[in-house]
Amino acid sequence: MGGKYKTPMLDELEKGPWPSFVTEIKKAAKRTEMADDELGQVEKSYVTKRGYWKHGGIVGVLGYGGGVIGRYSSLPNEFPGIAHFHTVRLNQPSGFFYTAESLRMIMDIWDKYGSGLTNMHGSTGDLVLLGTTTENLEVLFAEYSSRGWDLGGSGSAMRTPSCCVGQARCEWACIDTMNICNEVTQYYQDQLHRPSFPYKFKIKVAGCACDCVAAIARADLSIIGTWKDNIRIDQAEVKKYADAGMNIQAEIVDMCPTSCMSYDGKTLKVNDAQCSRCMHCIAKMTKALKQGKVKGASILVGSKAPIVVGSLLSWVVVPFMELEAPFDNLKDLADKMIEWWDDNAKPRERIGELIEVKGMRPFLEAIEMPPVPQQVKAPRKDPFFFWSESDFN
Numbered sequence: 001m002g003g004k005y006k007t008p009m010l011d012e013l014e015k016g017p018w019p020s021f022v023t024e025i026k027k028a029a030k031r032t033e034m035a036d037d038e039l040g041q042v043e044k045s046y047v048t049k050r051g052y053w054k055h056g057g058i059v060g061v062l063g064y065g066g067g068v069i070g071r072y073s074s075l076p077n078e079f080p081g082i083a084h085f086h087t088v089r090l091n092q093p094s095g096f097f098y099t100a101e102s103l104r105m106i107m108d109i110w111d112k113y114g115s116g117l118t119n120m121h122g123s124t125g126d127l128v129l130l131g132t133t134t135e136n137l138e139v140l141f142a143e144y145s146s147r148g149w150d151l152g153g154s155g156s157a158m159r160t161p162s163c164c165v166g167q168a169r170c171e172w173a174c175i176d177t178m179n180i181c182n183e184v185t186q187y188y189q190d191q192l193h194r195p196s197f198p199y200k201f202k203i204k205v206a207g208c209a210c211d212c213v214a215a216i217a218r219a220d221l222s223i224i225g226t227w228k229d230n231i232r233i234d235q236a237e238v239k240k241y242a243d244a245g246m247n248i249q250a251e252i253v254d255m256c257p258t259s260c261m262s263y264d265g266k267t268l269k270v271n272d273a274q275c276s277r278c279m280h281c282i283a284k285m286t287k288a289l290k291q292g293k294v295k296g297a298s299i300l301v302g303s304k305a306p307i308v309v310g311s312l313l314s315w316v317v318v319p320f321m322e323l324e325a326p327f328d329n330l331k332d333l334a335d336k337m338i339e340w341w342d343d344n345a346k347p348r349e350r351i352g353e354l355i356e357v358k359g360m361r362p363f364l365e366a367i368e369m370p371p372v373p374q375q376v377k378a379p380r381k382d383p384f385f386f387w388s389e390s391d392f393n
Helices: 008-012 021-029 033-048 100-113 134-146 177-187 189-193 235-243 248-253 280-284 328-344 351-358 360-366
Strands: 086-090 114-119 127-132 203-206 221-227 261-263 268-270 295-301 315-321
Touching: 008 033, 021 033, 021 114, 033 114, 033 127, 086 134, 100 114, 100 127, 100 134, 127 134, 177 189, 177 203, 177 328, 221 328, 235 248, 248 261, 248 268, 248 280, 295 328, 295 351, 315 328, 328 351, 328 360, 351 360
Parallel strands: 203 221
Antiparallel strands: 086 127, 114 127, 221 295, 261 268, 295 315
16 A cells, blocks of 8 residues: 655655655555545646645535535546545544543544544644545444544534633633633534534634634634733842843833833833733743733634635724633623624625624624724724614604
């Protein structure tokens, strides 16, 4: 098994200091025809500068509309091993925590029914299994589900929520990201497995503004941990940083996006009323600065990669929300957002694009959220004054 094809162009990608996906596919090709034929087709694509993958219709498992992405080769006679090459998404554990035993079990099943290739992880969050056939989908799912694993989201559905490791390993996590992610995942099971939305809807949970899951750039609903009281400062530790050679003025004060900090060579001060809680100073001076004690989350909406409209970063809807299990206030807000979007969006229109078209006013009215200055995305962009019929009577 393996080595059927000469791959001079792909071989170039193995050169240099970095790990190569080509090397990993070659390893899998020693065991499976699918991986071997994939090497051949990708090499052909590099030579001809054409892609040979196609979507040939919807495939799935009984009772689920999401979780499997149908993929076929347009050259099945030349590369029969990848005539079918469906992608399966497994719903990852919160924070991406696995045991070695669980990973071996996942891969043993995948080697049995698929190509053996994986993507750890997709940008949505799922553990992505690359390459299996239509006839193997039901039995593959049966084996995974019998061991407690579920499919993730795909298509015009709630995509699999994901989060950073949060309080499990990070001292900066202002919220229990893993608990929030698990609660939201369980709450939206029907919407995750049975696509019924205008397009995809992603939820990501970050414990702080360092945003290790890139929620602000990749989620329709971004939940980002923050605090609302004052940054705690240990001036003795500030002095140690200065004595060790840190240029506090240049590296900390001048880098503050809201210019809320000052340093006179002895004392570091923060105007907390102007602080945007971006975490830069805390991340640079970990021993001298700490977050406040009153912790919760900022709720943002609307980020996406470019498809219909260009890429968007999410913007603030709720500057501060307390989040305590079972997070009913968060679920209620998300439900209102999704309902408005579902009622108004065109096919393949994300919620951020819809807000760009209709404006923040109807969106805020629909989710029953009062306008506040933090919601202004750009100066002079959003007119936050609401008039109703009763105002003129």
